[in-house]
Amino acid sequence: MRIGVDVGGTNTDAALMDGDAVVATTKTATTRDVSSGVVSAISAVLAEKGQSPASIDVVMIGTTHFTNAMVERRGLARVAVIRLCLPATRSLPPMIDWPADIAEIIGSDVYLAKGGYEFDGRKINDLDPDELRGIVADIKRKGVPNIAISSVFAPLNAEMEQRAAEIVREVYPEARVTLSYEIGRVGLLERENATIINAALADLAVDVVEAFRNALRELRISAPLYISQNDGTLMSAEMVERYPVLTFASGPTNSMRGAAFLSKAKDAIVVDIGGTTTDVGVLVGGFPRQASSRVEIGGVRTNFRMPDVLSIGVGGGSLISDKDGVKVGPKSVGYRLTEEALVFGGKTLTASDIVVAAGAVEMGDPSLVRDLDPSLVEAARALINQKVNEAIDRVKTSAAKAPVILVGGGAVLVTGDLPAASEVIRPEHSSVANAIGAAIAQVGGEIDKVYDFNALGREAALDIARGEARDRAIEAGADPSTIAIVHVEEIPLAYLPGAVRVNVKAVGDLHATKAQRMKGAAAE
Amino acid sequence: MTRLSGNGFDVTADLLEDMARGAAFLGAGGGGDPYLGAMTALHAIQTYGAPHCVPASAIGDDDPVYTAAMMGAPTVMVEKLTGIEEVEAAIAALERVMGKPAKAILPAEIGGLNALVPVAVAAKRGLPLIDADGMGRAFPELQMVTFAVDGVSTSPLAVCNEHGEYHVINARNNKASEDAARRLVIEMGAAVGVSCYPMDGATAKRSAVHGTLSLAYGIGKAISDGRRRGDPFDSLIAYLKSTDYYNKCGIIFSGKVVDLDRRTERGFTLGACKILSNEGDGSELEVIYQNEYLRARVGDRTLAIVPDLTCILDAETAEPITTEGLRYGQRVKVMGVSCAPVMRSKAALDLFGPRAFGLDEPFRPVEDLIVAA
Numbered sequence: 001m002r003i004g005v006d007v008g009g010t011n012t013d014a015a016l017m018d019g020d021a022v023v024a025t026t027k028t029a030t031t032r033d034v035s036s037g038v039v040s041a042i043s044a045v046l047a048e049k050g051q052s053p054a055s056i057d058v059v060m061i062g063t064t065h066f067t068n069a070m071v072e073r074r075g076l077a078r079v080a081v082i083r084l085c086l087p088a089t090r091s092l093p094p095m096i097d098w099p100a101d102i103a104e105i106i107g108s109d110v111y112l113a114k115g116g117y118e119f120d121g122r123k124i125n126d127l128d129p130d131e132l133r134g135i136v137a138d139i140k141r142k143g144v145p146n147i148a149i150s151s152v153f154a155p156l157n158a159e160m161e162q163r164a165a166e167i168v169r170e171v172y173p174e175a176r177v178t179l180s181y182e183i184g185r186v187g188l189l190e191r192e193n194a195t196i197i198n199a200a201l202a203d204l205a206v207d208v209v210e211a212f213r214n215a216l217r218e219l220r221i222s223a224p225l226y227i228s229q230n231d232g233t234l235m236s237a238e239m240v241e242r243y244p245v246l247t248f249a250s251g252p253t254n255s256m257r258g259a260a261f262l263s264k265a266k267d268a269i270v271v272d273i274g275g276t277t278t279d280v281g282v283l284v285g286g287f288p289r290q291a292s293s294r295v296e297i298g299g300v301r302t303n304f305r306m307p308d309v310l311s312i313g314v315g316g317g318s319l320i321s322d323k324d325g326v327k328v329g330p331k332s333v334g335y336r337l338t339e340e341a342l343v344f345g346g347k348t349l350t351a352s353d354i355v356v357a358a359g360a361v362e363m364g365d366p367s368l369v370r371d372l373d374p375s376l377v378e379a380a381r382a383l384i385n386q387k388v389n390e391a392i393d394r395v396k397t398s399a400a401k402a403p404v405i406l407v408g409g410g411a412v413l414v415t416g417d418l419p420a421a422s423e424v425i426r427p428e429h430s431s432v433a434n435a436i437g438a439a440i441a442q443v444g445g446e447i448d449k450v451y452d453f454n455a456l457g458r459e460a461a462l463d464i465a466r467g468e469a470r471d472r473a474i475e476a477g478a479d480p481s482t483i484a485i486v487h488v489e490e491i492p493l494a495y496l497p498g499a500v501r502v503n504v505k506a507v508g509d510l511h512a513t514k515a516q517r518m519k520g521a522a523a524e
Numbered sequence: 525m526t527r528l529s530g531n532g533f534d535v536t537a538d539l540l541e542d543m544a545r546g547a548a549f550l551g552a553g554g555g556g557d558p559y560l561g562a563m564t565a566l567h568a569i570q571t572y573g574a575p576h577c578v579p580a581s582a583i584g585d586d587d588p589v590y591t592a593a594m595m596g597a598p599t600v601m602v603e604k605l606t607g608i609e610e611v612e613a614a615i616a617a618l619e620r621v622m623g624k625p626a627k628a629i630l631p632a633e634i635g636g637l638n639a640l641v642p643v644a645v646a647a648k649r650g651l652p653l654i655d656a657d658g659m660g661r662a663f664p665e666l667q668m669v670t671f672a673v674d675g676v677s678t679s680p681l682a683v684c685n686e687h688g689e690y691h692v693i694n695a696r697n698n699k700a701s702e703d704a705a706r707r708l709v710i711e712m713g714a715a716v717g718v719s720c721y722p723m724d725g726a727t728a729k730r731s732a733v734h735g736t737l738s739l740a741y742g743i744g745k746a747i748s749d750g751r752r753r754g755d756p757f758d759s760l761i762a763y764l765k766s767t768d769y770y771n772k773c774g775i776i777f778s779g780k781v782v783d784l785d786r787r788t789e790r791g792f793t794l795g796a797c798k799i800l801s802n803e804g805d806g807s808e809l810e811v812i813y814q815n816e817y818l819r820a821r822v823g824d825r826t827l828a829i830v831p832d833l834t835c836i837l838d839a840e841t842a843e844p845i846t847t848e849g850l851r852y853g854q855r856v857k858v859m860g861v862s863c864a865p866v867m868r869s870k871a872a873l874d875l876f877g878p879r880a881f882g883l884d885e886p887f888r889p890v891e892d893l894i895v896a897a
Contacts, residue, residue, distance in 0.1 A: 087609075087686045087688075088604050088605070088607065088713075089604065089605040089607060089686075090686075091567060091568070091605065091607035091608045091609065091644070092563055092567060092605045092607070096566065096567055116604070118604070118713045118714075119597070119603070119604070119713070119714050124604070124713070152603060152604050153603055153604065186599070186602065187602045187603065188602065188603045188604070188605055189560075189563075189602075189605070282853075395853060491599070492787070501599065
């Protein structure tokens with residue numbers, strides 16, 4: 001059996017699963033130390049069916065902890081940045097576009113050095129080992145052990161970044177190095193930004209992973225620990241210690257993957273209604289549709305692949321006002337819902353109070369909203385429904401109606417018809433779709449590189465790309481016999497005949513789960 | 525604009541965001557990512573101080589004027605970030621050929637990335653920046669500028685890469701310069717600095733499209749002010765109507781992107797996108813492009829055509845969307861906007877009218893097309 005856990009800013013949810021069956025679920029409060037919240041969530045699902053810790057084969061955790069650290073500017077370390085580029089890119093040094101408050105925390109130890117590649121693989125300049133030794137010695141003297149290294153066109157050729165990392169190990173062995181080619185895609189500033197963020201999170205990552213491990217130790221669970229990354233696939237705890245930034249978009253991805261799993265729908269619109277916002281995304285073939293534009297995290301531009309999610313300010317805690325017509329949100333009481341909402345004895349009229357007053361849901365004490373003006377209740381109820389329907393309509397890619405999966409704790413807010421939906425699916429366990437999304441995740445490998453189709457031939461080039469993505473998936477722990485290529489994208493480069501940027505993603509089942517499943521089958 | 529002090533204004537760091545957004549609008553879908561230009565300008569202003577932007581009339585007739593731009597593949601330029609050193613070195617090469625040091629910097633293309641590059645160069649060189657450009661928008665080829673309409677030659681033209689390696693091209697005509705430059709640019713790493721159309725102050729006064737840096741700032745500011753008030757389109761249109769060039773304008777279509785066809789040929793991004801109307805009547809707008817949006821049509825009825833601007837904007841925020849930024853399902857508003865009157869002459873249309881882009885229809889002004897619709 002396996003356990004999926006979602007550690008959010010407000011709630012820590014857990015789901016115990018056996019194969020495709022959801023055995024038990026729970027929702028608990030996130031704790032400051034992270035660890036005790038995870039312990040209580042896992043204890044709760046184990047206790048519900050009287051399962052022993054030994055019956056757990058693998059634990060998967062999704063967390064927004066690192067995203068929140070970046071947004072709230074806490075737990076971030078000082079970082080030294082080395083860019084292999086000279087004489088190119090001098091006009092735009094690293095961190096040029098960072099907000100002042102975060103740039104101050106990260107520091108200004110920025111070094112440009114000889115190196116980097118052209119789009120066609122030629123070198124801009126040879127790497128100069130002596131120059132780099134001097135730079136690293138300077139960083140060591142300043143005592144900045146977290147180092148981010150980027151190189152021009154590293155996604156095309158990682159050799160120089162790898163060589164630079166060797167030199168760091170030689171001169172400053174205790175330093176922790178993040179290389180840009182392992183983090184992001186073509187687009188130097190954005191990839192470098194993500195690399196720096198990763199280096200800044202390095203200390204926190206060790207602490208958080210340690211907190212997760214402590215939780216499992218306390219529960220006497222010896223199963224391997226995996227953590228969700230941006231695209232909904234898993235990485236090992238050791239990987240997260242090195243690449244915490246890769247967990248950034250795992251929240252919405254897990255929720256959509258969980259919704260797909262629970263509803264059995266592959267192509268649908270997922271509406272995740274929480275306390276403050278409603279997030280609407282599109283499932284294509286069981287995976288979230290990706291956003292194409294750049295994504296800002298805590299005011300810093302990155303080019304991660306993120307699910308294309310539309311957020312509107314409607315949630316269970318949304319404030320309702322009736323000055324100049326009825327309004328819903330975007331302000332919300334958030335996690336204070338159970339103190340501030342009328343049905344819980346509070347003084348604030350929220351969206352939750354409206355659906356209780358309308359008789360659609362039972363929550364808190366319905367008698368506390370009995371005296372609300374019925375016309376206000378009806379107008380607000382209709383408005384909430386209409387806003388959700390409009391959001392669905394906005395993300396649809398064709399005029400045709402699409403199936404809609406409602407998930408999240410606030411799904412009860414939808415009380416009427418959704419004209420944009422062909423059907424509305426409210427799957428069982430939908431309030432913990434995030435944790436279930438973590439529990440069902442596979443492992444993957446992705447590459448994003450420029451190939452010369454004229455020199456290699458298109459098919460041969462795509463074969464190389466698929467092979468590399470497969471290798472990366474195997475490295476990440478995928479069982480080779482289960483690996484499938486789920487995404488191939490070719491983008492021809494303007495001006496450059498034959499040069500094509502290729503993005504390939506491969507996913508497969510986790511070795512551990514498959515082995516455990518087979519063990520289970522043998523026992524039967 | 526508060527900074528207008530009699531004779532020009534300082535391009536300070538706080539103007540850059542709005543200037544970049546306005547440049548993206550005037551890019552009409554192309555012109556490269558103004559974000560990189562804005563960041564380059566920001567770094568230059570922080571290092572060297574804000575350059576002074578002046579009307580062309582403030583420049584002496586005999587003053588040598590040089591253009592400043594980056595040239596290359598947008599997909600390469602986001603990785604091998606072109607520097608102002610490269611642009612500066614291209615200008616220096618032309619200064620040597622011409623035997624005349626620059627007295628002012630002139631933008632060549634106000635749409636997109638190259639609106640902000642001259643700001644950075646003028647800051648570094650400490651030279652005045654002329655409030656003008658050669659098209660009042662963006663175009664895909666070097667010879668598509670009002671300078672060329674006026675008989676100014678593209679060459680001598682200099683391209684320079686990050687190593688300081690440069691080539692000076694002297695070609696028999698402007699199209700030959702463009703072809704030669706394009707070949708060299710690829711060989712030199714597909715992201716280089718360029719300076720072309722060297723001219724004197726009198727020529728700049730006669731042949732440029734004037735006031736366009738101020739206009740880019742004004743457009744960007746109108747969008748951000750409007751956004752704060754919740755009516756970015758009203759604000760933008762009200763501003764455009766107050767300008768000398770872009771005053772014939774309107775929203776010609778509102779809908780959702782339902783089809784995208786994008787390919788790369790001859791070094792250009794070519795394609796078409798279809799937008800399905802919000803009205804529920806099933807009508808579709810087709811916008812075709814070659815780097816920039818060229819023409820917007822419903823069925824066989826043209827609503828805007830080059831050199832007038834077709835701009836696609838996010839339906840809520842009025843953020844300009846480039847051809848690379850288009851994607852399925854986006855909610856957009858499409859605007860038709862008149863170009864500068866100087867861009868509509870017979871000679872101008874021969875260079876960058878519909879037929880120069882292989883479109884078999886005559887130019888008709890957007891104001892006639894919108895009224896007819």
